[in-house]
Every structure is written in C-alpha cells, then in structure tokens.
Amino acid sequence: EAGVAQSPRYKIIEKRQSVAFWCNPISGHATLYWYQQILGQGPKLLIQFQNNGVVDDSQLPKDRFSAERLKGVDSTLKIQPAKLEDSAVYLCASSLVNTIYFGEGSWLTVV
C-alpha cells in the first residue's frame, strides 16, 4: 500500500516569498492533517480536514498560511509571505479510523 506522498521534498525561498506544498494521502483515508515540525521539536498540528471540510485550524497562522483539500483527496498548504521562523518540516498525515500515518515531509528553509 502506498504511503502519504508529499512534494516538493526540499524548498529554499527568501523571506516574503510564497511557497506551496502538496500532499496525497493514503488511498481511502478521509482525514488529512498538516503538521509543522521545527528542528529539535515534536510536530505541531496546523490543520485537520475530514473529507474536504476543515475540522480544526485553530493553530494555523491564517494571516500567512492557507490550506485546502478540494474534492476530499489531495491537499495543498500555502505560505505567503514566508517569514524566517517558518523554516521547518511540513508533515502531511492521514488516517482512516484510529491510526495516523505521516509522509516524509517537505523541508522548508526561509533565508
């Protein structure tokens, strides 16, 4: 079974530029998550989707971050404009019922 797919794997941008990350969850998984992992810390939930609806986006900095999950499958996370403190790994995860599976992550460096 294919895992959670993410792209790009690595991205370097200058501050104030924009970036977008894409995620394809495990087939059939209705719930999709975006987590942010800053170096040396555990992941932190940014947003959770159930099918194409948002369940929880309380931790998403909405002035610069946006996410969508059109058609209830793939998802895109966008950052605009990026700040230096956005440098992190952006992890997409999905779940069917009780177990959450993570992708390999998209590594963002803002310079």
Place this chain on the structure above:
Amino acid sequence: GENVEQHPSTLSVQEGDSAVIKCTYSDSASNYFPWYKQELGKGPQLIIDIRSNVGEKKDQRIAVTLNKTAKHFSLHITETQPEDSAVYFCAANPTDSWGKLQFGAGTQVVVTP
C-alpha cells in the same frame, strides 16, 4: 490543553542493552498514546500505540506501558540494535479532538556497537 513531557532528551545505550523512554501527560481525558520513530530526513513512523483501556502492549522487541492513574506511559526497547538509533516521539490524543496529537519533545537514541 494537553501537555506532554518526555525524558530523557538523549539516550546512549550499548547494543544488546535495553532502552526506556518515559512520558507524562496532563489531560486525563487523553485516551490514545502512539509512539513514533523518526530517522534523519524522514517522517515519523508509527512503531507502537496503546489505548487507555489497555495497560501494556508488546510487539517483538518493543513494549509500551500505560499508567492512567499517574498519567504516564513508557516505551521499552529490548536487545537494542544499531538500526534502533533514531529520534523517538511520544504523543497523546485527547478524546474530544481526535487527530490533534500533542507530541513530546523527542528522545535521541544512539545505539553503539
């Protein structure tokens, strides 16, 4: 909200010895406790999990114990091997917000041959 503390932050063990990582949580409503292994440059990989109606769970060389009264849970790795070297994260999930895992800060495990 839930707060998870994890100890130690680093753990060095000799190959063949056991490793133990401990976590405490604050929200008594949490009922799901997964453990993830993260190798350098990769995403977290689920290695074992436990739910609040179970006190202990084993999977080959890995075991997890849960003490709901004390609000702590532990990961035990026996007969450690060099490929066990990685960062291990514990997490807790409150009952009322499924998927909102609260992670510990991680434990860097180094297994030396």
